[in-house]
Amino acid sequence: MATTTILKPARTLRAPPVNAPGNLKPYRPSKQLPDWLIEEARGTPKVDFDPAIHLKIQDPAQVYTMEQIGLAGEGISNTAASDPFSLFTPDAILQFRRELFSEAVLANSQYASAFATNMIRGYGPELAPFIFAAWHHPTVLAHISKIAGIELVPVLSWDVGHVNASVNDPGAARSRDEKLETDPDMCAYAWHRDSYPFVCVTMLSDCANMRGGETVMRTGDGGTVKVRGPTQGTAVIMQGRYIEHLALKAVGGRERISMVTSFRPKDAMAKDECVLTSIRPISEPNTLYSQFTSYRFKTLEERFRIMMERVQENRGKFDLQGVKDFLEEQKEYIDATMGELVEY
Numbered sequence: 001m002a003t004t005t006i007l008k009p010a011r012t013l014r015a016p017p018v019n020a021p022g023n024l025k026p027y028r029p030s031k032q033l034p035d036w037l038i039e040e041a042r043g044t045p046k047v048d049f050d051p052a053i054h055l056k057i058q059d060p061a062q063v064y065t066m067e068q069i070g071l072a073g074e075g076i077s078n079t080a081a082s083d084p085f086s087l088f089t090p091d092a093i094l095q096f097r098r099e100l101f102s103e104a105v106l107a108n109s110q111y112a113s114a115f116a117t118n119m120i121r122g123y124g125p126e127l128a129p130f131i132f133a134a135w136h137h138p139t140v141l142a143h144i145s146k147i148a149g150i151e152l153v154p155v156l157s158w159d160v161g162h163v164n165a166s167v168n169d170p171g172a173a174r175s176r177d178e179k180l181e182t183d184p185d186m187c188a189y190a191w192h193r194d195s196y197p198f199v200c201v202t203m204l205s206d207c208a209n210m211r212g213g214e215t216v217m218r219t220g221d222g223g224t225v226k227v228r229g230p231t232q233g234t235a236v237i238m239q240g241r242y243i244e245h246l247a248l249k250a251v252g253g254r255e256r257i258s259m260v261t262s263f264r265p266k267d268a269m270a271k272d273e274c275v276l277t278s279i280r281p282i283s284e285p286n287t288l289y290s291q292f293t294s295y296r297f298k299t300l301e302e303r304f305r306i307m308m309e310r311v312q313e314n315r316g317k318f319d320l321q322g323v324k325d326f327l328e329e330q331k332e333y334i335d336a337t338m339g340e341l342v343e344y
């Protein structure tokens with residue numbers, strides 16, 4: 001009987017482990033966001049998401065392939081990362097900020113970790129309908145998927161629009177600026193891999209007076225490639241689960257607020273090596289685990305449905321080895337899922 005490849009692409013290489021911040025449980029920021037930032041954001045009148053007004057879709061100047069950085073065959077597609085590309089208009093950014101700094105979102109959804117002092121995440125579609133409409137709009141998903149070279153969907157609604165906010169107080173900014181003069185490659189996040197296959201990082205701040213903020217990727221031969229960071233309204237994507245990378249510090253400017261949305265393949269039969277290592281310490285366990293297990297169960301349901309149809313279609317020639325390989329892969333997938341459900 002013929003052996004068939006069940007999952008695509010072929011599962012030859014396993015994703016390496018992911019680093020996590022030192023804290024095991026999530027905690028709230030000790031450093032509060034300044035009033036001027038919040039008041040400015042709340043001054044924007046509320047409107048609903050309208051793709052004709054809020055999207056400005058353009059291609060990146062350049063896309064780096066996995067092949068170009070010496071990682072051919074790894075990951076879920078051949079796209080490693082992109083240069084910044086236009087995604088949202090200035091009006092859309094104002095609406096994002098209006099929702100992010102609203103009273104309800106700040107009361108419920110602020111987090112800090114050993115890696116970052118101020119994050120806003122896990123607010124969900126009820127508290128931020130504009131942000132959710134934007135990230136689930138078919139034009140946005142199609143554009144990101146085109147650049148990624150594979151059809152993508154947001155991993156969990158918990159991780160739609162994760163925000164890293166850093167605000168400069170004048171004294172601190174000066175001392176960081178001075179350090180940057182002597183060490184232009186000071187890093188904000190040390191070498192790591194992400195928990196999810198693809199990230200899309202969108203800039204919500206004016207970067208006119210900012211320097212730094214690039215991402216450095218490690219190539220297959222141990223070298224490095226530096227990718228430009230996004231400017232206001234633009235985004236970059238990167239296959240961060242499979243590429244070791246670090247973020248260089250950005251200096252100058254009043255604030256740096258970036259939004260990270262994480263993606264996984266839409267196709268249930270695609271390789272899925274999402275983990276929660278770096279997500280767990282900055283997430284509320286009940287919501288995270290119920291969303292995570294729901295998506296894994298749906299993926300399994302879809303995989304078994306597809307395989308059932310294949311078996312029924314080929315009643316005359318049962319693919320014994322193919323079915324056994326499929327079941328073996330699902331056992332590993334269930335084991336990997338259980339491995340993520342640790343108590344914390």
Ligand SMILES: [Fe+2]
Nearest residue numbers: 193194240245
């Ligand atoms: Fe990362």
